[in-house]
Amino acid sequence: MSEMAKRQAARGLKLSDLLVTVLISVVLGVVYHFWSSVYSLLSPLFFQADELVYGMWFLASTLVFLLIRKPGVALIAEVAAAHVEILFGSEWGIQLVLYSVLQGLGAELVFAAFRYRKFSASVAALAGIGAAIGSIIPDFFYGYVQDYAPWLLTAKYIMRAISSVVICGYFAYGLVKAVEATGVTALLRPVDPKDYAALDK
Amino acid sequence: MNMRRFLTPKVQTWMHRANPASKLVMMLLLFVMTLLTHRLDFIFYQAVLFIVLLFALSGYQPWKVALIILPFVLVFVSSATTMILFGKGDTLWWAWGLLHISEESFYRGIHIGLKAVTFASQGLLFVLTTSSVALFYALMQQMKLPPKYAYSFMASVRLLPMVWEELLVRRNALLIRGLRPPRGLAGLATGAKLYAVPLLSQSIRRAHRVAVAMEAKAFDGSRPRTYFYPTAYSRYDLWIPVLLIIVQALAYTLAMLYPPFGIADVRYH
Numbered sequence: 001m002s003e004m005a006k007r008q009a010a011r012g013l014k015l016s017d018l019l020v021t022v023l024i025s026v027v028l029g030v031v032y033h034f035w036s037s038v039y040s041l042l043s044p045l046f047f048q049a050d051e052l053v054y055g056m057w058f059l060a061s062t063l064v065f066l067l068i069r070k071p072g073v074a075l076i077a078e079v080a081a082a083h084v085e086i087l088f089g090s091e092w093g094i095q096l097v098l099y100s101v102l103q104g105l106g107a108e109l110v111f112a113a114f115r116y117r118k119f120s121a122s123v124a125a126l127a128g129i130g131a132a133i134g135s136i137i138p139d140f141f142y143g144y145v146q147d148y149a150p151w152l153l154t155a156k157y158i159m160r161a162i163s164s165v166v167i168c169g170y171f172a173y174g175l176v177k178a179v180e181a182t183g184v185t186a187l188l189r190p191v192d193p194k195d196y197a198a199l200d201k
Numbered sequence: 202m203n204m205r206r207f208l209t210p211k212v213q214t215w216m217h218r219a220n221p222a223s224k225l226v227m228m229l230l231l232f233v234m235t236l237l238t239h240r241l242d243f244i245f246y247q248a249v250l251f252i253v254l255l256f257a258l259s260g261y262q263p264w265k266v267a268l269i270i271l272p273f274v275l276v277f278v279s280s281a282t283t284m285i286l287f288g289k290g291d292t293l294w295w296a297w298g299l300l301h302i303s304e305e306s307f308y309r310g311i312h313i314g315l316k317a318v319t320f321a322s323q324g325l326l327f328v329l330t331t332s333s334v335a336l337f338y339a340l341m342q343q344m345k346l347p348p349k350y351a352y353s354f355m356a357s358v359r360l361l362p363m364v365w366e367e368l369l370v371r372r373n374a375l376l377i378r379g380l381r382p383p384r385g386l387a388g389l390a391t392g393a394k395l396y397a398v399p400l401l402s403q404s405i406r407r408a409h410r411v412a413v414a415m416e417a418k419a420f421d422g423s424r425p426r427t428y429f430y431p432t433a434y435s436r437y438d439l440w441i442p443v444l445l446i447i448v449q450a451l452a453y454t455l456a457m458l459y460p461p462f463g464i465a466d467v468r469y470h
Contacts, residue, residue: 015421016412018353023408024401026357027364040279048283067405080354086324087333087358091276091317094232094324141236142316144284144309147469149301152287175397182402187409 013072020188021064025077028060029084048156055163058131061107062124062168066176068188071108071116074127078104098138106134107168125169132157132164210260216330217260219437222339227441228327234449235319241312241464242456248315250448251322259329269325273318281314289469309467333358339432348422356411364404371399 013021035056042049064077082100086093110130114123136157139145145153179185210217216224238244252273256266288310290303337351375381375395382388382395415421 013349014412015349015353015416016409018349019356019412019415020405020408022353022357023360023364023404026361027400027404030361067401076350080357083354086328091272091321091324093328094228094320095317097229098232098236138236143280143313144288144468147289147306147309148284149287149289149299151299152283171393175393175401178394178398179401179405182398184402184405184409187405 013070013076017068017070017073017188018076021068021073021077022080024064024067025060025080026084028063028077029081032057032060032081033085033088033090048152048159051156051159052163053167054135054160055128055132055165055167058103058107058128058135058164058168059172061104061131062127063172063175065107065111065127066119066124066172067179067185069116069119070190071112074108074111075101075104078107078131095138095142099135102134102137103131104134106130106132121170121173124172125165128164128168128172129161131168132160135160207265210329211262212260214258214260214330215437215440216258216326218435219330219441220339220343220432220434221331221336222343222432223434223438224327224331224441225336225340227445228323231323231445231449232320235316235323238316239312239466239468240456241308241315241462241467242460243453244312244315244319245461246452246455247449248319248322250452251319251326254448255322255326255329259326261329269329270322273321276317276321277314280317281310283310284313285310305467305469308462308464309469311462312464312467335430335432338428338430342428342432343434348420348426352415352420353412356415357408360404360407360411363407364400367400367403368396371396 035053038056039050039053042053058078060077060081061074065074078100079097082096085096090096107127107130110123110127111118136145145156148156176185235244235247238247252270255270256263259266261269285302285307286300288301288303288306290301290305290307290309292304293301294304294307295302334355337346337355340346341348341351380395382391419426
C-alpha cells in the first residue's frame with residue numbers, strides 16, 4: 001500500500017486538486033475585483049489607510065494551501081485569481097500577471113521552507129508576509145516607491161505586512177477551520193501513509 | 202443592454218487572427234520594456250500610441266472604445282497622486298505639513314500615471330482581441346501547457362455562474378429565516394461565516410465531482426490527445442512583433458524630436 005502512496009505523490013497535482021484550486025481562486029478573483037472599491041473607500045480615512053486591507057489580495061495563496069496542503073497550489077492560486085481580473089478586462093490587467101506570480105512565489109517559498117508540513121495560522125501569516133514582499137518588487141520598478149519620503153515608505157509596508165498577517169494568516173486559518181468542520185477537506189488532502197497502514201491491519 | 206453583444210467586436214482585425222499564445226508572449230515582452238522605461242517623454246508617446254492602436258485594431262466601434270477607456274482617467278489620478286504629494290525632490294514648489302510637492306516628484310507622479318495608462322491600453326489591446334478559450338487552447342498546443350491546467354481554468358470559469366447562483370440562494374435562505382448579521386466589524390465576521398463557509402464547501406464539492414468526471418474522460422492528458430479547436434501559427438504572428446517594434450521606435454523617435462517635458466530620467470539621484 002505504501003507503494004501506491006508513493007506513486008500518488010510522484011504524480012504531483014491531480015486534475016481534482018487543480019480544479020478545486022482554480023475554482024476557489026477564481027471565486028476569490030471576483031472578490032479581489034470588487035475589493036478595490038473597499039480599498040478606495042478606506043483611503044479618505046487617513047493617508048495610506050488603504051494599505052490596511054491590501055492583504056486581501058494575497059488571500060488565495062494561503063487559503064488554498066491550507067485547504068489542499070500540496071506543493072505548488074499557493075502559486076497557482078494567486079495566478080488563477082489574477083487571471084479573472086485579466087479576463088474581466090480590468091485596467092490593471094497586465095501588471096497583475098507580474099504581481100500575482102511574485103506574490104504567489106513569495107507565499108509558496110514560505111510554505112516550502114517548512115517543507116509543506118506546517119499548516120498553522122502563524123506559518124500562513126508568514127506566507128502572507130512572503131507574498132507582501134513579492135508585491136514590493138514590482139512596486140520598485142513600477143511605482144518608484146524608493147523615491148517616496150522614507151517615513152511614508154516605512155509606514156506603507158508596515159501596514160501592508162500587518163494586513164497580510166491578519167487576513168492571510170489568522171482570517172484564512174479561521175475560515176479553513178470552519179470549512180474543515182464540514183468535512184469536505186477530506187476529499188482533497190493527501191492521504192497519510194498511516195491511513196494506508198491502517199488498511200493493512 | 203446585453204453585455205455579451207456589447208463585448209463582441211464589430212469587425213475582426215488581423216490582431217484577432219494572430220495566435221493567442223504568441224501574442225501573449227509578445228505582450229509580456231512589451232510589458233517588460235514599458236516597465237523599465239524611465240524617460241518621461243518616451244512613456245508619454247507610448248501611452249498616446251497604444252490608445253491610438255486600441256481605436257485602430259481592437260475592432261470595436263470608436264464610441265465603445267472611448268467608453269471602455271474612460272476609467273483611464275481614474276487610473277491616472279490614483280496612480281499619480283501619492284508620488285506627486287510625497288515623493289522625494291529638491292526643487293520645492295509647495296509644502297504643507299507632510300505634503301511636499303517638488304518639481305521632481307510632480308513629474309515622477311505624471312510618469313507613473315502615464316505608465317499605468319500605457320499598461321492599461323496594452324492589456325486591453327490583448328484582452329479585446331483574444332478570447333480566453335482560444336488562449337488556453339493555443340497555450341496547450343503551441344506552448345505545451347499540460348491539458349490539466351488549461352481545462353481546470355476553462356472549467357472554473359464555467360463554474361463561476363453556479364457559485365454566483367448559490368450566493369443568491371444562500372442570501373434568500375438567510376433572508377427568509379430572518380437572519381441578519383449585526384452591524385459593524387462583528388457583522389463582517391458573522392457575514393463571512395454565513396456566506397464564505399457554505400460557498401467554499403459547496404465549491405469544493407462541486408469542483409471535486411466535476412474533476413472526477415473529467416478524469417474519467419481523460420481530460421488530465423496522460424495520453425496524446427486531439428483538440429476541438431486546432432490552433433496554429435500564421436503570418437499574423439510575425440506582424441505583431443513588427444508592429445510593436447515600429448510603435449516603440451516611433452514613440453522613442455517622437456520623444457527625441459518633440460519632447461513635451463524634456464525629462465530623461467524621473468528617478469531620484
